[in-house]
Amino acid sequence: SSDxxxxxxxxxxxxxxxxxxxxxxxxxxxxxxxxxxxxxxGCVLKELASLGKExxxxxxxxxxxxxxxxxxxxxxxxxxxxxxxxxxxxxxHKYFVATQDQDLAAKxxxxxxxxxxxxxxxxxxxxxxxxxxxxxxxxxQTSQLVPKxxxxxxxxxKETQEIGRA
Numbered sequence: 001s002s003d004x005x006x007x008x009x010x011x012x013x014x015x016x017x018x019x020x021x022x023x024x025x026x027x028x029x030x031x032x033x034x035x036x037x038x039x040x041x042g043c044v045l046k047e048l049a050s051l052g053k054e055x056x057x058x059x060x061x062x063x064x065x066x067x068x069x070x071x072x073x074x075x076x077x078x079x080x081x082x083x084x085x086x087x088x089x090x091x092x093h094k095y096f097v098a099t100q101d102q103d104l105a106a107k108x109x110x111x112x113x114x115x116x117x118x119x120x121x122x123x124x125x126x127x128x129x130x131x132x133x134x135x136x137x138x139x140x141q142t143s144q145l146v147p148k149x150x151x152x153x154x155x156x157x158k159e160t161q162e163i164g165r166a
Contacts, residue, residue: 004034004035004036004037005032005034005036005037005094006036006039006094007036007037007039007095007096007097007098007117008039008040008041008083008086008087008095008096008098009024009044009062009065009098009099010040010044010079010083010098010099011048011051011055011058011059011062011079012099012101013099013100013117013118014059014061014062015055015057016100016119017058017119018057018058018061020119020121020123022119022122022123022124025038031124031126032096037066039068039095040065040066040068041067041068041072041079041082041083042067042070042072042076042082043072043076043078043079043081043082044062046076047076048079068086068093070085070086080101080103080104080107083099083104084104084107087108087111087114090111090112090113091113094113095114096115096116097114097115097116098116098117099116099117099118100118100119105127108130109127109132110130110132111130111132112132112133112135112136113133113136114130114133115127115129
C-alpha cells in the first residue's frame with residue numbers, strides 16, 4: 001500500500017461530480033496538492049447499480065477507482081455504512097471521505113482525523129476540521145511533541161519562576 005492520501009468516494013459525491021462536470025482524477029490531486037489514490041468500495045458500486053439508470057453515470061465514474069476491500073462481500077450494506085466501517089478504529093488507512101450525504105458527514109465529523117470533502121457549486125471543498133479532530137491534535141501536541149525531559153525542564157522552570165516571585 002502506498003503513502004498517498006486515499007480518498008474514499010461514495011455515490012453521492014460521484015453524482016455531484018458528474019452534475020458539476022468536476023473531473024475528479026484531475027481536480028482532486030490539484031486540490032490536495034499532490035497525487036492521491038481515489039477509492040470506493042464494492043458496497044458503493046452495488047448501491048449505485050441498484051439505483052438504476054438515474055445513477056448510471058455516477059456508477060461509471062466510481063468504477064474507475066480502486067475498490068477497497070470491505071467485509072461485506074457476501075452481504076453488501078449501504079454505501080455510507082460501508083465507508084464508516086473503513087474509517088472505524090481511528091481511520092488506520094488515513095482515508096479522506098468524499099460525500100454529499102449530510103447524514104454520513106455528521107457521523108464522520110464525530111471521529112477524529114477523518115478529513116471530509118464535498119462538492120459545493122461545482123468546486124471541491126475540504127470541510128473544516130471537526131472539534132474531535134482539533135481536540136485530538138491538541139492532545140497529541142501537548143503529550144507527544146514535547147519530549148519527557150523537556151516537560152521536566154518546563155515544570156522545573158515554572159517552579160523556579162514561582163520561587164523567584166515569592
